[in-house]
Amino acid sequence: MKINGIPTRTIRAIDNGAAVEIIDQTLLPYRFEKRVLSDWRDCVEAISVMRVRGAPLIGVTGAWAVALAVRENPENEPLLKAAETIQNVRPTAVNLQWAVQKMLATLLPREPSLRLEAALKCAAEITQADVETCRAIGEAGAGLISELYSKLRRPVNVLTHCNAGWLATVDYGTALAPIYAAFERGTPLHVWVGETRPRNQGLLTAWELEQQGVPHTIIVDNAGGQLMQHGDVDVVIVGADRITRRGDVANKIGTYLKALAAADNDVPFYVAAPFSTIDWNLNDGKREIPIENRSSDEVLSIRGVDRSGADITVQLASAREAAANPAFDVTHNRFIKGIITERGVFAPTELCLAYQDVIESMQ
Numbered sequence: 001m002k003i004n005g006i007p008t009r010t011i012r013a014i015d016n017g018a019a020v021e022i023i024d025q026t027l028l029p030y031r032f033e034k035r036v037l038s039d040w041r042d043c044v045e046a047i048s049v050m051r052v053r054g055a056p057l058i059g060v061t062g063a064w065a066v067a068l069a070v071r072e073n074p075e076n077e078p079l080l081k082a083a084e085t086i087q088n089v090r091p092t093a094v095n096l097q098w099a100v101q102k103m104l105a106t107l108l109p110r111e112p113s114l115r116l117e118a119a120l121k122c123a124a125e126i127t128q129a130d131v132e133t134c135r136a137i138g139e140a141g142a143g144l145i146s147e148l149y150s151k152l153r154r155p156v157n158v159l160t161h162c163n164a165g166w167l168a169t170v171d172y173g174t175a176l177a178p179i180y181a182a183f184e185r186g187t188p189l190h191v192w193v194g195e196t197r198p199r200n201q202g203l204l205t206a207w208e209l210e211q212q213g214v215p216h217t218i219i220v221d222n223a224g225g226q227l228m229q230h231g232d233v234d235v236v237i238v239g240a241d242r243i244t245r246r247g248d249v250a251n252k253i254g255t256y257l258k259a260l261a262a263a264d265n266d267v268p269f270y271v272a273a274p275f276s277t278i279d280w281n282l283n284d285g286k287r288e289i290p291i292e293n294r295s296s297d298e299v300l301s302i303r304g305v306d307r308s309g310a311d312i313t314v315q316l317a318s319a320r321e322a323a324a325n326p327a328f329d330v331t332h333n334r335f336i337k338g339i340i341t342e343r344g345v346f347a348p349t350e351l352c353l354a355y356q357d358v359i360e361s362m363q
């Protein structure tokens with residue numbers, strides 16, 4: 001996407017792959033700053049504290065982390081040790097595991113002395129594939145919004161949750177990609193943006209939409225149901241961190257509650273995700289998808305800036321308080337009208353048919 005007219009991506013290799021430059025998302029929406037990661041351990045830290053976040057982006061970052069580990073030492077033992085650390089930094093988004101395993105599948109059959117060139121090539125391919133996949137998701141989903149406009153003949157109200165925009169991928173995004181594509185085609189629309197406690201990734205979505213001139217309104221997470229009850233939401237589009245083969249979806253905490261409210265109010269609920277987010281090994285998402293539990297500190301305090309723009313952290317409740325912080329929840333496929341992928345829009349239970357070739361290639 002463009003920032004002040006300059007094409008910008010969330011991650012790019014620099015110095016011939018000797019480092020990667022990321023946008024430090026822990027500083028947004030207050031400051032836009034880039035950060036150079038020149039050691040695979042820097043990538044691990046960036047994923048862990050969410051300087052980079054979003055299922056596809058942490059997968060791409062994981063791929064570059066493996067490339068940096070190969071540069072440090074291409075021998076099997078150190079490489080496998082680094083890969084194990086990298087792929088386990090955050091457990092829910094399958095993209096991280098997918099990317100690391102894809103890198104290893106390319107590297108391990110090769111002599112250590114030939115691994116660096118292969119690693120850089122594979123990481124670059126994973127990066128470019130994410131860009132093209134997300135652009136295709138945008139095209140596939142834009143029609144849904146345009147069709148709604150042709151029926152409603154007024155701006156389409158879309159509700160989204162967390163951030164599944166270009167900041168969560170290399171470019172274009174997943175849930176926001178159809179919104180950007182429809183908006184660029186001239187379809188009148190407005191986006192309700194759930195702030196998404198506790199890390200408030202919805203503020204990243206608001207920042208993105210502001211940069212692109214897309215009309216939007218920030219709401220507290222719990223307002224989504226009331227808006228749906230009053231006919232103020234025409235469609236819900238969210239991202240995903242892991243989708244099972246039957247179409248159960250793990251996504252940011254709060255997604256399930258929005259799906260329940262959408263079902264109760266006959267609001268179509270869509271999930272946008274690339275093929276790298278589908279975990280063909282899992283079926284029952286609620287039972288099988290690992291849910292990341294993050295620090296209670298994220299619940300008990302909140303980071304922002306004061307009116308002078310200085311960083312502040314506000315303690316919301318005593319640090320002695322107990323706080324639970326599951327970062328994701330799982331929505332059963334029965335609540336999902338369609339999954340917007342780079343191959344088109346499919347009913348959740350049709351994913352296996354849509355990706356039959358991928359499944360067969362894995363066997």
Ligand SMILES: CSC[C@H]1O[C@H](OP(=O)(O)O)[C@H](O)[C@@H]1O
Binds near residue numbers: 238
């Ligand atoms: C395009 S996937 C974005 C997905 O990832 C987010 O989680 P986090 O910000 O913790 O990495 C959230 O679940 C989004 O829907």
